[in-house]
Each structure stands twice: as structure tokens, then as C-alpha cells.
Amino acid sequence: MAARREPSLYTEPIEWLKQRLERTIFFGFKFTFTERFVSPLSFLGMLTTVAFLFLGITGALLMLYYQPLFQLANNGTVIQTPYNSVALINNKIAFGLWMRDLHYTLSNAMVLLAFLHLFYQYFAGRYKLRYEALWVTGMIFGIMTILEAYTGYDLIESVRAQLAINIGKALMQSSPVVGPLLFQLMRGAGIADLLIRFYAAHVFILPLAMILVMTIHLPRALVVDIPVISMVLGMIFIIAGLFPVELGVQFSPVGEVGITTPEWYVNGLFAYLRTGIDRFFAGVLLPTIIIIIFLIVPFLDIGRKLTMKDRPFWVALGIMGAAEFTLTTVWGFRAGDIISPLSDLDLNTLPISVAAFFGAQTILAVVSYLSVYAIVRRQRARMAQPRPPTALKKGKPYSLSRSEYQMILFGVVGFQVLFDIFAFLAYAKGFSNIALAEIGASLVGFGIVYHMFRVGRAIETKLAAVSVK
Amino acid sequence: MAVISGGIAIAPWVPSGGFLLPGGTSVLFGGDFGRKKIANVSDASLEGQGPIGDQDSKGGRSLFFLYPDNSDPELTNVLVHLQQGQKAPDGSEWVAYNRTCIHLRCLVPYVRADDDRCYQNGQSASNSPDCTSIAYPRGTLHCPCHGSVYRVLDGVPVAGPAHNDPALGRPIPKVVIEGPDLNGDIFATGIIGQIGYGRTS
Numbered sequence: 198m199a200a201r202r203e204p205s206l207y208t209e210p211i212e213w214l215k216q217r218l219e220r221t222i223f224f225g226f227k228f229t230f231t232e233r234f235v236s237p238l239s240f241l242g243m244l245t246t247v248a249f250l251f252l253g254i255t256g257a258l259l260m261l262y263y264q265p266l267f268q269l270a271n272n273g274t275v276i277q278t279p280y281n282s283v284a285l286i287n288n289k290i291a292f293g294l295w296m297r298d299l300h301y302t303l304s305n306a307m308v309l310l311a312f313l314h315l316f317y318q319y320f321a322g323r324y325k326l327r328y329e330a331l332w333v334t335g336m337i338f339g340i341m342t343i344l345e346a347y348t349g350y351d352l353i354e355s356v357r358a359q360l361a362i363n364i365g366k367a368l369m370q371s372s373p374v375v376g377p378l379l380f381q382l383m384r385g386a387g388i389a390d391l392l393i394r395f396y397a398a399h400v401f402i403l404p405l406a407m408i409l410v411m412t413i414h415l416p417r418a419l420v421v422d423i424p425v426i427s428m429v430l431g432m433i434f435i436i437a438g439l440f441p442v443e444l445g446v447q448f449s450p451v452g453e454v455g456i457t458t459p460e461w462y463v464n465g466l467f468a469y470l471r472t473g474i475d476r477f478f479a480g481v482l483l484p485t486i487i488i489i490i491f492l493i494v495p496f497l498d499i500g501r502k503l504t505m506k507d508r509p510f511w512v513a514l515g516i517m518g519a520a521e522f523t524l525t526t527v528w529g530f531r532a533g534d535i536i537s538p539l540s541d542l543d544l545n546t547l548p549i550s551v552a553a554f555f556g557a558q559t560i561l562a563v564v565s566y567l568s569v570y571a572i573v574r575r576q577r578a579r580m581a582q583p584r585p586p587t588a589l590k591k592g593k594p595y596s597l598s599r600s601e602y603q604m605i606l607f608g609v610v611g612f613q614v615l616f617d618i619f620a621f622l623a624y625a626k627g628f629s630n631i632a633l634a635e636i637g638a639s640l641v642g643f644g645i646v647y648h649m650f651r652v653g654r655a656i657e658t659k660l661a662a663v664s665v666k
Numbered sequence: 667m668a669v670i671s672g673g674i675a676i677a678p679w680v681p682s683g684g685f686l687l688p689g690g691t692s693v694l695f696g697g698d699f700g701r702k703k704i705a706n707v708s709d710a711s712l713e714g715q716g717p718i719g720d721q722d723s724k725g726g727r728s729l730f731f732l733y734p735d736n737s738d739p740e741l742t743n744v745l746v747h748l749q750q751g752q753k754a755p756d757g758s759e760w761v762a763y764n765r766t767c768i769h770l771r772c773l774v775p776y777v778r779a780d781d782d783r784c785y786q787n788g789q790s791a792s793n794s795p796d797c798t799s800i801a802y803p804r805g806t807l808h809c810p811c812h813g814s815v816y817r818v819l820d821g822v823p824v825a826g827p828a829h830n831d832p833a834l835g836r837p838i839p840k841v842v843i844e845g846p847d848l849n850g851d852i853f854a855t856g857i858i859g860q861i862g863y864g865r866t867s
Contacts, residue, residue, distance in 0.1 A: 273732035273742060359739060360811055363771035367862060381687050387737035450742035451730035453712065454773050456810045471812045473827030476770055544777070547813030548826055 226415070231422045232655055234648065237429065240420040241314035242335075247426050248307035248433070249407070255300040256400060262286045262293065265396040267354060267389045273451035279354040279392060280447045287444050294441065295633050302437035304346050308462050311342050315491075319515050322503040324495035334414040336492045341407050343462060348399040350460055354392065355445030357457035362391065364470075368480040424651070428644030434637025438630045456547065458539065464529030465522055471533070471549045487518070506576050513569040520565045521558055528554070606649050613642040698856040699734030704762075704843070705745055707850035713778065719850060721759065723750045725778035725805055726818060730765070733841060733854045739773070740766045740861055743841045745852065746776050746818055749805065754819050762841035763807065763821050764857060768864040769828040772811035774838070776818060807838065821865070836864025 218224060237244060262285060268277040286293035315335065318324065324332035347365070351358045370380040384391050446455070459467050469479035498511045505512045532539050532546035534553070539546050597605070620635035707719025711727035718727050728746045735741060745762045748754065754761045765773045806824070807816035814826035821838040823829040828838075839859030846852050859865035 269732065269736035269739070271732065271736055273730065273736065360772050363740070363766070363773070364811065367769070367771035370862065384738075385687070388739055389737070448739070450732060450739035450773070453775060454810050470770060470827070473769075473812070473830040475831055475833055476827070480770075544808045544810060544813055547811075 298437040301442035359448040424648035431640030438634025465525035468529040728776035764839040
């Protein structure tokens with residue numbers, strides 16, 4: 198136990214604030230600042246939240262220049278298009294490209310983290326133990342995340358955006374009962390209305406709904422691992438810098454339209470639609486069925502056991518889902534035969550044969566299902582065999598000496614300084630993307646230093662405790 | 667009683683849902699929208715093929731126009747001056763269609779019959795003999811999203827999802843045009859069929 202610190206000029210105001218915050222909702226959450234490294238797999242949800250937070254910041258800044266106005270001349274040429282304001286942000290506004298890069302990469306990261314979070318919690322059986330409300334709201338949150346990402350990449354009004362808008366409209370219209378009404382709600386009196394509606398949904402309605410759902414979805418205990426969070430953010434910055442977002446081709450209704458692929462998270466649907474099976478089934482019903490299956494899993498898998506070997510069926514289902522998602526997503530990027538790439542000009546590479554597509558999926562489903570069962574059976578057999586108790590190997594953890602510790606610490610800080618200098622130089626030379634990547638590297642450095650620092654502090658505390666004894 | 671009272675209080679608000687549904691959507695359902703000049707024979711056609719009024723022996727010439735108004739990109743249409751020797755069922759050498767694919771509303775262009783954009787494994791292979799045995803006929807309306815193909819003469823889907831899905835298969839909406847007058851002006855007078863749905867008759 199560390200001795201209670203003496204009140205000081207530094208701690209006094211913090212204590213004062215803490216006591217006042219106890220009157221608010223804030224301490225309804227139990228924040229745990231981890232003292233040592235914990236696998237980020239166990240707090241992917243927190244990382245998703247961080248991505249959401251930074252999306253809010255970069256998005257709010259992009260709002261300062263983005264204009265959702267779309268107006269066509271009588272002959273079909275474009276008078277005003279949101280694309281122009283995006284191009285302005287991209288090319289003219291200082292740090293505009295940074296904001297776009299970050300917003301785009303963060304959105305992809307958020308969707309990816311949400312998927313990983315979903316599967317991790319699924320395999321860990323974390324929809325049990327009275328976590329059902331969290332699971333169901335999590336699925337809703339995931340759907341809203343995808344919608345948020347979809348409305349976001351449509352706001353650019355490039356060719357790709359316009360085609361995605363049209364496909365969204367058509368899928369809505371093809372749905373029975375509420376479909377035509379939703380189509381009208383989405384479209385208004387034309388494209389100008391639609392874009393403003395997408396904008397309102399993207400920047401206010403959906404985020405507000407997400408924050409409301411978040412109040413039900415966030416667990417009381419929150420893990421805040423600042424080193425890992427800053428390292429992940431740094432990596433997102435690096436990716437944003439190295440793979441800058443494309444501006445795309447400006448859409449004009451009287452201009453030419455080439456082959457485009459949607460964002461990766463809807464590429465599976467793209468592949469389904471390219472087979473030419475019923476569009477409502479492929480584009481609406483199938484995703485809905487998959488979502489509903491995952492939504493009601495906690496009410497079907499009611500066993501009390503959490504370990505994977507005790508619930509092989511559900512693990513097999515999850516593996517199958519992940520495998521099918523991967524296959525269809527990859528196929529969306531490829532030609533009909535999956536082997537050759539999807540050429541952006543060759544229209545003949547578009548169609549996917551129904552037999553090949555669903556055949557491959559069936560084979561994959563059977564293979565993943567059987568392999569999960571085979572592994573589980575082997576594991577069970579191994580568990581059943583009486584084993585001689587193996588002596589626990591107690592590897593002595595290597596702890597750094599003080600000089601090594603200091604050397605690494607100063608080394609990383611030195612690298613950070615270098616990266617910062619390089620970032621300034623790169624920006625001055627006009628390589629703003631490289632600068633962004635270098636800032637990301639510096640942020641990763643901060644994460645490493647913070648981690649070293651907390652490990653060092655833990656060692657110091659331990660040493661102090663030993664010397665007191 | 668409280669529920670009834672609440673219902674009475676809310677009831678007058680129900681029609682206000684109309685706030686979300688402004689008018690002006692009738693245009694999607696085809697009809698006679700009045701006569702509007704859409705092009706002149708001297709207008710340049712797409713892909714740098716020269717004026718649309720000159721008939722071409724190697725492939726049709728096309729251009730895009732908006733009709734009946736400019737409220738939505740789905741009101742974009744393609745005017746095709748058919749290649750020499752081709753005639754539409756009504757005997758005309760001009761055809762025009764709405765470009766909104768009946769499958770998922772992507773925007774369909776006309777791909778010229780002599781389009782040498784033949785690709786194999788992403789490489790241009792125009793000189794390859796295999797290019798003659800290409801699966802889909804060129805000189806068609808070809809959708810860039812999911813690969814639906816429409817015959818240029820009558821707009822009937824002949825391949826891709828719009829053809830393969832038994833629930834679809836309708837011809838793409840046709841724009842009624844009046845051929846070049848003495849000044850070389852071409853006019854549109856109406857749309858047959860529902861945009862994004864197709865012709866039923």
C-alpha cells in the first residue's frame with residue numbers, strides 16, 4: 198500500500214474537483230487506469246469509443262468548410278456540388294487534408310474495431326452473465342456505426358458516392374411495406390434534399406442517437422489504458438498519413454461513370470448484388486437475418502458455461518460468420534472469378550456466377566464448422582486424459598536495470614523529438630501526409646514512454662516496499 | 667381514459683409527417699412532361715466521337731441530357747444516334763433512354779460497338795484475338811455497378827442482374843424524342859415507364 202500523499206498545491210484542487218464531481222453522473226463510471234499492460238483485446242470497446250470521440254472532433258472541424266449544396270443546371274451540368282467544398286478542404290485549406298485523412302481513417306478504424314470488439318465478446322461468451330442489454334445495444338450501435346460511415350462517404354458526392362446513394366435508395370425502394378416510405382423520407386424532392394438529409398443524419402441525428410445508445414451500452418467499469426490508447430491512435434495517424442484518402446471523381450449526371458467499389462464494410466453486399474440474385478434478398482433481407490441471428494444469440498445460448506469448448510455450436514457459428522464475411526468482402530474487390538482483379542474499365546469482370554459464389558460459401562461454411570468441432574473434440578479428449586501434473590515453469594521475468602530503463606526512456610523521447618522535427622520539415626516542404634505519419638510515430642513514442650514510466654513506477658514501489666520490510 | 671386523452675392530444679400532429687415528404691416526386695412515374703429541346707445535331711458526342719448528328723459506321727454516338735428537369739441525377743438520359751445499318755423498332759435511327767438502371771439505380775452509359783477497351787487481367791488487350799469472343803455484346807447500355815446489359819435498340823435487358831432476376835427483366839424507361847428538325851434540334855416530349863423500375867407495357 199502506498200502511503201497517502203500529503204495534500205499539496207497540486208493535489209488539493211483535484212481533490213476538491215473529485216468531491217464536487219461525486220454529485221454528478223460522472224462517477225457512475227468506474228474508471229480503471231491500468232497499472233500494467235493489459236491485452237487491448239479486452240478493451241476494444243474503449244478503443245472504439247476513442248475513435249468515436251476523435252471522429253467527433255475531426256468531423257466538427259470539417260463542418261466548418263463542408264457545404265452540402267447540390268444544384269444542377271438545366272442542361273445537367275453541375276452548378277454547385279458538395280464535392281467542391283471537399284476538394285477545397287482537400288487542396289486549399291491549411292491542414293484540411295489532415296482532417297480528411299484522419300476522419301476517413303478513424304471511420305474505417307472505428308468500424309474495424311467495432312467488428313473485432315463484437316467477435317471478441319462473442320467468443321468470450323460475454324453476452325451471458327446479465328450482459329444481454331449490453332449485447333443488444335452493442336448490435337444496434339454497430340448498425341448505427343455502419344450507417345454513419347455510409348452516410349459519411351456519400352457526402353463527398355463523387356461518382357462512387359452517387360452510385361452508393363442510388364443503390365441505397367433502390368434497396369430501400371425494393372423493400373416491402375415501409376420501404377417506399379423510407380425511400381421518400383430519404384429522397385425528399387430530389388438529390389439536393391437527399392444530401393442535406395444525409396448530412397443532418399451524419400453530423401447530428403445519428404451521432405446523437407449513438408450517444409444515447411452509448412449511455413446504455415457503456416459498462417460501469419471502464420478500462421482506460423492511456424499508453425495503449427495513444428499507441429493505437431498513433432498507428433491510426435500513421436496509416437492516415439501513409440494512405441491518404443482519395444478525392445475521387447466528381448459526379449455529374451451528364452458525365453461518364455466508371456466502375457467503383459464501395460467501402461470495405463459493404464463490399465460483401467456488393468459481391469452478393471453482383472450475382473444478380475433478388476436484390477431485396479441480397480441487399481436487405483440477408484443482412485437483416487444475420488443481424489437478427491447475432492442479436493438473439495444470448496437468448497438461445499442459455500447454458501451457463503463461458504469457455505469455448507463448452508459451446509462448440511456457437512463458436513462454430515461465429516467462426517463461420519467471420520469466414521463468410523471475409524470471403525464475400527474479398528470477393529467484392531475481385532473479378533467474378535475472384536482470381537483476377539476487378540478492372541475499373543472492363544465491365545465483363547463485374548458479374549459473379551451464382552453457383553461459384555454460393556458454392557464457395559457453402560464449402561467454407563462446412564469446413565469452418567467441421568474444423569471447429571474437430572478442434573473441440575481434440576481438446577476435450579486431451580482434457581479427459583489423466584495427465585501427470587507438470588511442474589509449473591516459473592520463468593523469472595526479466596526486469597530492466599535502472600540504467601537500461603533510463604536509456605530506453607531517453608532513447609524513445611529522443612526519437613520523438615526527431616520525429617517532431619521531421620514532421621515540421623515535411624510540412625514545410627509540402628509533404629503534409631508524411632508529417633501526419635511522423636506525428637503518429639511521435640504519439641506511439643508517447644505511448645511507449647508512458648508505459649515504461651508506469652512499469653518503472655510499479656518496480657520502484659515494489660522495491661520501496663521490500664526495503665521497508 | 668388517459669390513453670385516449672393522450673391520443674387526442676397527439677392526433678393533430680400526425681399529418682405533420684408531411685414535413686418530411688415535400689412534393690415534386692411525381693416525375694419518377696413517367697408521363698408527358700412537355701416538349702423540351704435536349705440537343706442539336708452539332709453537339710459533341712461522348713468519347714470525342716465528333717458531332718452526334720453524323721452517323722457512324724463503327725458504332726453509335728451518344729450524349730447525356732437531363733429531362734424533364736434538374737431536380738435529381740436520376741433524370742439523366744442517354745441519347746444514342748445508332749450506328750449505320752441499325753434501326754430502332756419504330757424505324758428511327760435515334761433512341762433515348764433514362765439512364766437509371768432498373769436493378770439498383772446506377773447510371774448506365776452507352777458503350778460503343780467499336781469500343782476497344784478489351785481487358786484481360788486488368789491489361790489492355792485490344793490486339794488479342796480473344797477480344798472478339800467477349801462475353802457481352804458491345805454497342806449496348808452497360809451498367810458499371812453490377813453489370814446489367816441492355817440492348818440499345820429497344821432497351822430490353824439481355825444480361826446481368828436486370829436480366830437474370832426473374833422479378834426484373836423490364837425494359838429500361840424510354841424517352842420519347844422527336845428527331846432533328848430543320849434547325850437540327852432534337853426534342854424530348856415524355857418518358858415511357860417508371861424511372862428505376864422500367865417499362866411494363
